[in-house]
Amino acid sequence: MEETDSSVKFRGQLLSIDENLGKDGVEAFKFLCRDLISSKKLESVASAQEIFQHLINNDLLNKEDTFLIAELLYRIKFNSLLKKLGYTKEGVQEQLPLKGRVSAYRQMLYEVSENLTEDDVKSAMFLLRLHLPKKQSTMTALELLTALEKQDLLAENNLGLLKETCYKISPELLCRVNRYEQNKEIGQANQEFASSSFTEQPFGNSVTTVQKSSSINAPNTKDSYTEEFGSLKQHVARFGSLPARQDVKAGNTAVSRNFISEQSAGNEESKTTAEKPAQYKMDGPHRGYCLIVNNTNFVNLLERRGSHTDVRELKRVFTWLGLEVEIYDNQTSTEMRKILQKWQSDQKWKDNDCLVFFILSHGESGQVYGTDEELIPIRTIMSYFTAKRCPLLAQKPKLFFIQACQGKKVQQAFILEADSGDSMGIQADAQTSGYISPQQMASSIPDEADFLLGMATVDGYFSFRHVREGTWYIQALCKKLQELVPRGEDILSILTEVNEDVSKRADEKGERKQMPQPAYTLRKKLIFPKPVVSLPSFQ
Known part of the structure; x- marks a missing residue:
């Protein structure tokens, strides 16, 4: 009787996963199982149940060992379903080196x-x-x-x-x-x-750069595609409390001592103009566009109360900095992709200096939600504006700021709400140690120069939002831009100050903290020109 009960429970778990997987999930399972199940059998598969049965028949799955299904769910980022098998994201990650069955290929x-x-x-x-x-x-x-x-x-x-x-x-x-x-x-x-992996990657703790290659012609040579717009060693900076002088993104794994010495000497008055770090051109006919996707109302997820305060402040500050601000409220994942496609091909970029893109939404590890509660990888969003896909923005700075949780930690304090995608409680699969290796960091953003990614929090953790005063991260960013742009500070120095500001904030009990995390492949210093007009007051 006990044997029958355990068998029924096992198949009930598989059935529940099948019901929540969807068509795309089934197709992903089929693809990842191509080395485990014969192609002939996979051709006729129409549901996850059939895949499970083939795996059972091949002695790859049984009621005592369901790890293969957990691995498949982890690979396709359906981490919320892991709990149906009794796993967490961290638990799967720990066992993958010994029990993983999906090949590196x-x-x-x-x-x-x-x-x-x-x-x-x-x-x-x-x-x-x-x-x-x-x-x-x-x-x-x-x-x-x-x-x-x-x-x-x-x-x-x-x-x-x-x-x-x-x-x-x-x-x-x-x-x-x-x-x-x-x-x-x-x-x-x-x-x-x-x-x-850049599809599963959390966003790293380290400063990231791309090394120039002398050739990009032959696709059959190692690392044949590298950034063609020049060496990124023109500007390497440190991010306050985050580890500095980490590995570079490609090629050499450490910045040479000679280069560090050159940068240190950059503050000396005797240094010639030619030796000083180059700056992005910010004096074109138009400064650029600040695009803001503000998702507050979802089908089942909690309303993101207080986000309107962030939008109001962002519009005020970036208008002051000379950018034209476009706001898109409550966009589904499909609508977000249409926005990206529209701006990707927009001819306005020809006369503009830069792109600034904010996404304010719920999120999970490396992804953000549309209002239809479909996830979009952050890297996919950024990839619309690579030099190949948006040539008018080639060699121009592209700044992305993500205000969204990247996981679920502990219960929020009173009056604080977490920008996660879970309205029912805490999900253990979102918790991580918070440490991201330089190797993981290297694949967080497109393998191209001139990108900056500002994350409100490290992977696996909540980012916090006051229901009246807005989010810690966006409010700190706007505050530091107002203070430091008139002083001629570059964007990386400003983000260092943002890290410091947010790291000092806590809830009423002093228990909940947050740490932002920037990554970049900028080649030059980015300094917004000092505004000639006063900062407008709130309307």
Whole structure:
């Protein structure tokens, strides 16, 4: 009887996961299981239940060991379903090195698929039309990769066509493929691959840069795609309480002592103008645009009360700084993507100096919610404005600020609400130690120069919002911009001060704290010109 009860419980768990997985989740499961279940069997699979049964038949899944399903959920970021199997995100991460079954090759392909936009897939289908089923006019990224594998044009030891395609339609993804090959060559392909994944990555504690390569021509050379706009060693700064002088993003793993000495000497009056760190051009016909997506009302999630205060202050400060402010309230994930597409192709960028983009919403690790409660990876949002996809913004600074939780920690204090996506309670799968390695940091933002990403909090933790006075992070940012821009401070120095401000804040009991986390691939100092008008007062 006990055996029957445990069997029923086991299958009930699987059924519950199937009911919550959705079509996209099933397709992701099928793709990640291609090395575990025969292709012929997978072709006829229409539900997660069928996948589970195949895994049971292959002795890969049973009521005593459900880790493979937990791994699959973790890989596709359905961490909220882990609790149905009794797992947490941290628990899965700890066991992956010993119990993980999804190969590094399969993980790499899945990451590539996650970062291919619909336009990228269409371009790839056009390039590869002779190799794809003629009757199929549309495909998802996973279907495209699966078709190439079926044609023996893509395999663990045959990545040439994939690399060539990435080079032509989305060069930043080529770095991901090259990194996989390098790890494989030095015997690291069987190590936990997620620790360097840009689709799962938390945002790092370290200052991040990209090293210039002398050539980007041949897609079959290692690291053939690197930033073509010059060396990032022109400006390396420290972020206050965050670790400094961390590894650089590509190439050398440490900044040379000679370079550090040069930067230290930069404050000396005797240094010549030519030796001083370069600055981004901020004197064009138009300063730029500040775009604000402000999501407050959701289908089931808590209303983000107090966010209007942040929007009001952001509009006031960035208008004062000379930018035109556009506000988008309560956008679904689909509407957010349409906004990104609109601005990606906008011809206005030709005469503008910079882009500033704020997203105020609920969020989870590395992702933000639309009002329809669909998640969008932050890296995907930023990728719309790479030099290839938005050439009019090439070599111009692109600043992204994310005010959203990146996890769920402890219960909030009275009058404080956490910008998480969970209205029912605390989710253990969102908690982390808060430490992000330099290697993880290296894949947090696009593999291109001129980006800055300001996160309200480190991965896995709440960010806090006062229901009347707004969020700690946005209010501190606006305050420091007002104080330090007139003094000629650059944006990295200002963010250091923001970190200091927010780190000193706490709830009424002094128990809840928050630590922002910036990352960047800026090549030069970014200094907003001192405004010639007074800061407008609240209307």
